[in-house]
Amino acid sequence: MSKHIFFVTCPKGVEYLLADEMKEFGLSLVRNAPAGVWVEGELEGGYRACLWSRLANRVILNVAEVDARSAEELYDGVVTLDWQAHIPAGGSFRVTFLGQNEAIRNTQFGAQKVKDGIVDSIRGAGAPRPSVAPKDPDVTVSARLNRGRLSLGIDLSGHSLHMRGYRTDKGVAPLKENLAAALLMRAGWPAIAADGGDFVDPMCGSGTLVIEAALMALDIAPGRKQERFGFESWPGHQPELWLALRQEAERRAYEGKQARIPVFAGFDQDGRVIATARKNIQRAGLEGLVHVEAQPVAEFAREDAWSSQGLVLTNPPYGERLSERKELAGLYQTLGSAVSRELTGWRLGVFTGAPEFGKSLGLRSFKQYKLFNGKLPAQLLLFDVQPENAMTPRDPAAPGELLPRIANPERAAMLRNRLKKNLKLIGQWARKQGVGCYRLYDADMPEYALAIDIYEGRVHVQEYLAPKSVDEKAARERLAEAMAVIPEVLDVAPENLVCKQRQRQTGTRQYEKQAATGEYFRVHEHGCTLKVNLKDYLDTGLFLDHRPVRHWIQQHAKGKRFLNLFCYTGAATVHAAVGGASRSLSLDMSRTYVSWAQDNLALNRADPRKHVVEQADCLAWLEDRKTQDQRFDLIFMDPPTFSNSARMSGVLDIQRDHGSLIRQCMARLASDGLLIFSNNFRKFRLDEALEAEYEVSEVSASTLDKDFQRNSKIHRCWHIRHQNS
Structure with a gap:
């Protein structure tokens, strides 16, 4: 494939970051320029830059450079070029013009001379005259005059790429999206996110930093929501190549949500801008993944779900009026104190137009970057919040509470x-x-x-x-x-x-409350959000040893009808729903766990009409002839070892009863379906007669992650299919 030259523009001060980003897209650096870079590569690289660049403003495909020491020389250079290769027959175009010299002192005049040259070139070749469209043209021609040379190109982006499409409402002094991405990169967010860290902005405004942090960590293309780019009506456009890149972006966006999703949290004392931030989050497709709320910095407090490491990055007010600047020292001191107290071990980044107030944070900056917020000079100050630098470290025990005595x-x-x-x-x-x-x-x-x-x-x-x-x-x-x-x-x-x-639990003791704190919080597993409670019940709501089983279900549930018997809090059903199950039915006899399972599904935005949870005695349901016509492609059954609950129609002894339970499940299993049967009875032995009736394979070893391999008997698991399925 042929190589092209591209000029990619960016905010001032971001050029070196942009050059590194372009290398990721297969574009090699030709030279740096103020507020941009010249790069070389195939058209695919230019397309990737439009779709994936988090830093660029525009991606311009270079057409030619012509002499332009006078208006006549400029026109002569433009009219000799083959514009039919770049403007569709009978189509429309516009010209953006930057720069001036002694002969061309007005950008409107310069743009008009370029338009005249393009129109005359196409008419002179006998083709229909193109129209000039200031808004929504088929093609945008970029003209950049530097001294006596004019660079001409096709704007592949068609609009400034900092506009992702999610921010139509703006807070006060908004931070542009690509500058926010540059701050995140300078602060080391990609590495922190990859290492399991979380992100917080305690003065988030309309949410730009926290949204960009989420898009970056979840591998979502910043141009994914754009309906149209500038190259789509360009005669040199390659639709098949572009379609493949869009499909790749969709796949990566899906896969980015399958691993642990970091916490993305934003706070601001102004409830009005928080309302704007929520709209922006929704438009970005991050609803349920990014959390924002109204809260002043003075009330900032760590939440239990947050990781022990992460990034705090914020853009405080600059204090343009004298009265405001008098209050900045107190604001910065409050910010530094809160972060030092609550987030020891994290990194703090402050992007400020008033760097002299950085000392009020009470921390020593290890790195400073000079950047511009628009035309305003600013600095990004970076701090590592270490225990020795914390201003008010948290005591290990509450006041008056004695630490346990160590006897040995x-x-x-x-x-x-x-x-x-x-x-x-x-x-x-x-x-x-x-x-x-x-x-x-x-x-x-x-x-x-x-x-x-x-x-x-x-x-x-x-x-x-x-x-x-x-x-x-x-x-x-x-x-x-x-x-x-x-x-x-x-x-x-x-x-x-x-x-x-x-x-050892018998009967219904596993369902009995140990406490009544109601302290639920959310955790994450392979892209799923699950509600747990460490205090109120013997179990927490999530059986950690079954993590690989749930992940397997998630990976194989697409398009399948899923049945979860003895469903507990429905974690396996959540994984099936997130994995694309067409519908599911989950049954448990406990009202508490049925409600818990419904909450878990709602947290993951599962359609309650397709993913149903019912309170039912699984033994009675399996015996009920009214349910025998229902068919499922994938069934998960993890019964208790023993149960004599008053709600059940009988007493369950898994060693004695597993044969009938499995046969009843198989009667509801589609001909090519799979039953996953598991239990945690250490002395369990599978009925040999089942192996003669069905295709049975024990998969216990593959259902134990590294953290449970020391306790290989914590559960056993089988895959059971119809013979010759």
Whole structure:
């Protein structure tokens, strides 16, 4: 394919970032220019720049350079060019003109001479005269005069690419979208997001920074929402190539939401601009992913769902009036104090037109970048918020609260070292996989019989019931030691740590409330949002060991009818719905969990008409002849080991009853469908007769992620199909 020269424009001060971005699109640097770069490459690279550039204003395909020391010389150079190759027959065009010299001192005059040359060139070739259209032309011709040379090109973008299409309402002194993207890049946001970090803007205005942060982290093309680009009526346009690039962008936008989605949060004291921000978020297609609310900086507080690392990036008021500038020092001091107190370990970026107030933040900047907000000189100041720099560090315990006593420091040191090792190995794996909820420790040491689970910054500890051979006082001492070590190693405040005692559950005890705090919060798994509660029930609402099973369902549910029996809080159904299941039915006998499952589906914007959750006794439903005509392509059944609930028609013993349950499920399974059967009874043995009736394969090993491979018996799982399906 032939090579082209492109001139790509950008805000002043962003040229070097733009050159690096163009390399990602296959365009090599020819030379830098003020507020732009000259690059070379194939047409595909130009198309990618239009669709994917987060920094560019315009992408101009270079046509020619002509002498223009006088108006006549300019005209002569333009009229000799082959404009039929760039303007459609009988089509329309407009000319944008920049620059001046001694002979051409008026841009309107310069543009008119270029228009005359183009029209006369096309008419002289015997073609129909093109029309000049100031608005919505087929093609925009860019003319840039520098001293005695005129650069002519076709504006492939057709409009300034900083306009993504989501921001029609603007706050006061709005930050342009491509400048916001440049600030994010300079602040290191792509690497922070890739490492599992979150994003917060405590003075977000109309939401530009937080929206651009989300588009960047989720790999959504900034030009994805644009209806038309400047090259689509250009005679050299290649529609097949463009279609392939649009399809690629759609695929990447979908895939970007499948891993862990960072927190994107914005706050502003002005409720009116927050209302504008919400409209912008909706137009950007990020509703439910980006959260904004009205809140002054003085009330800024970390939320439990936020990661231990992230980026705070904000563009405070510049204080253009003297009365406003007197208040800036206090505002900056409040901002620095809040971030130091709440977000130790994060990075702070402040883009300001009043850099002299940066000292009021109380932090030492490690990097400063000079940029422009429009024509206004400004600086981006970067700070690493480290514990030694924090102005008011959070105390590890509430006032008057005593930390647990360590009876055996040497033994506690062993636990401390094990947790640090696991945090390095399993925590690193979890970050790379985008997993925010995982098991860190599972009775690795016999002295500490605990399960320790991480829930995106909160910690859930379950103490396994000690055998009778262990002295009760000794067990209490070991638990106290663990509860002293865990917050220290995991850097978690005591209020974000919950400890329960795990006992063998029978009947309906797994449904009984342990507390009544109502403290639900959201976590994320493979692009799904799920509601959990660490305090009120024995289980949290999310079985972490089944994460790979849910992910498999998500990857294979597209277009399928899905049935979830004993659905609990419906997490598997959420994954099926997000994966594109055509419809689903989820059944559980608990009103609490039915409501919880409905909430989880609503969080992920599943259509309640297609994805139904019902309170039902699964045993009775399977036996009911009225339901036997229903067919499903994919069934998930993870029953309890034993249940004698008063709501059930009988007593469930999974070892005794699994054969009939599976056969009843298979009667509702489509001929080419799949039943996923799982349970956590450690002594379970599958009825051999089932293997003669159906195609049965145990997949337990493949359903355990790294955090559960030390406890390979936590559950077993089978894929069951009709024979010869």
